[in-house]
Amino acid sequence: MTLSVQNQVSSEEWQTRIDLAACYRIVAHYGWDDLVFTHISARVPGPEHHFLINPYGLMFDEITASNLVKVDLQGKIVMDTEFNINPAGFTIHSAVHEAREDAKCVMHLHTTQGVAVSVLRNGLEAYSQQSLFALASMAYHDYEGVALNPDEKTRLVADLADKSFMILRNHGLLTCGESIADTFLFMFLLQRSCEIQLQAQATGQPLIRIADPILQGIQAQAKQVTRSAGGALAWPGILRKLDRINPGYDQ
Numbered sequence: 001m002t003l004s005v006q007n008q009v010s011s012e013e014w015q016t017r018i019d020l021a022a023c024y025r026i027v028a029h030y031g032w033d034d035l036v037f038t039h040i041s042a043r044v045p046g047p048e049h050h051f052l053i054n055p056y057g058l059m060f061d062e063i064t065a066s067n068l069v070k071v072d073l074q075g076k077i078v079m080d081t082e083f084n085i086n087p088a089g090f091t092i093h094s095a096v097h098e099a100r101e102d103a104k105c106v107m108h109l110h111t112t113q114g115v116a117v118s119v120l121r122n123g124l125e126a127y128s129q130q131s132l133f134a135l136a137s138m139a140y141h142d143y144e145g146v147a148l149n150p151d152e153k154t155r156l157v158a159d160l161a162d163k164s165f166m167i168l169r170n171h172g173l174l175t176c177g178e179s180i181a182d183t184f185l186f187m188f189l190l191q192r193s194c195e196i197q198l199q200a201q202a203t204g205q206p207l208i209r210i211a212d213p214i215l216q217g218i219q220a221q222a223k224q225v226t227r228s229a230g231g232a233l234a235w236p237g238i239l240r241k242l243d244r245i246n247p248g249y250d251q
Contacts, residue, residue: 024060028060041053053068056086064251107174107183113195139167160174
């Protein structure tokens with residue numbers, strides 16, 4: 001008899017799988033997915049530097065704890081599965097996981113609003129309170145085509161440096177954090193900032209930018225601000241919501 005995935009992994013990995021599957025489901029709920037073409041990855045607890053990523057071909061609302069694919073930093077699948085992974089997704093996520101010990105989770109999305117802001121010359125502007133959290137730890141990376149070139153990894157991680165938020169020009173959004181909950185909240189703030197900015201700009205009215213001293217005050221405390229963003233506070237409520245509207249992520 002074939003062992004279930006839960007019986008093949010540690011309790012810590014199983015909990016990571018549950019949280020990551022839930023993250024995929026809540027992204028789908030908000031309409032931030034792009035069919036099967038973006039990714040959220042999470043490092044497996046332990047010394048092996050393995051991480052979990054979505055099986056290529058499944059929609060985000062189909063992701064479960066069991067069907068997540070475990071790979072190493074070279075993209076080799078290290079646990080039996082019927083699925084494969086997207087090589088472009090692997091390039092971006094493995095680069096961040098390899099370079100940043102604190103990047104336990106990496107989320108990359110192609111939301112309409114995120115891509116729209118990514119093509120603006122000035123990128124994200126300090127137009128909302130939400131934007132201040134993102135701008136406190138913001139990086140940019142220029143577009144180099146579909147992310148299949150391993151050489152791009154060096155440039156991407158150099159641009160990201162120690163930041164938690166990144167706008168990939170002409171491409172989309174990326175956040176990373178020390179937990180899945182934090183990484184999701186960072187993306188929530190970044191996505192909401194983009195939505196607010198585009199709606200404000202669409203009015204054609206003069207816009208009020210938040211004063212530089214306020215922005216600089218937050219930027220000076222970037223690590224404290226982003227680490228106290230409150231992901232762990234919101235996450236249990238997100239799981240309860242999924243249990244009501246889209247159960248099964250924990251299977």
